Amino acid sequence: MTPALLCFAFAFLMQIDANFINDYFDYLKGSDREDRLGPERACAQGWITLNAMRKGIALTTATACLAGLCLLAYGGIEMIPVGILCVLFAFLYTAGPYPLAYHGWGDILV
Numbered sequence: 001m002t003p004a005l006l007c008f009a010f011a012f013l014m015q016i017d018a019n020f021i022n023d024y025f026d027y028l029k030g031s032d033r034e035d036r037l038g039p040e041r042a043c044a045q046g047w048i049t050l051n052a053m054r055k056g057i058a059l060t061t062a063t064a065c066l067a068g069l070c071l072l073a074y075g076g077i078e079m080i081p082v083g084i085l086c087v088l089f090a091f092l093y094t095a096g097p098y099p100l101a102y103h104g105w106g107d108i109l110v
Contacts, residue, residue: 003074006067010083013064018090020060022101024053025094061087 001009027043027050042048048056068083093101 006071010067017060020057
């Protein structure tokens with residue numbers, strides 16, 4: 001696979017992962033409810049169970065990391081911190097004790 005396709009795969013999977021994580025944690029925090037304005041969310045609408053969403057998050061995170069590991073052959077070991085930060089900020093956007101999205105840092109850091 002070419003480096004460009006690997007980069008695309010990593011970015012694509014991380015975007016999906018970030019969306020899953022956001023859907024999951026916004027629902028847990030009560031930010032996404034069935035009556036929210038805007039696009040419907042899978043967890044809030046009951047389209048997917050929380051357990052299935054956790055499995056989806058684990059699968060997309062692992063698959064993105066696999067694509068990232070393949071990129072090391074082209075970008076070198078220096079890319080490891082970049083990959084770690086991508087995964088970390090995908091979670092920190094709405095998860096944890098200080099969710100970035102709720103404090104004005106989401107768009108800057110993610």
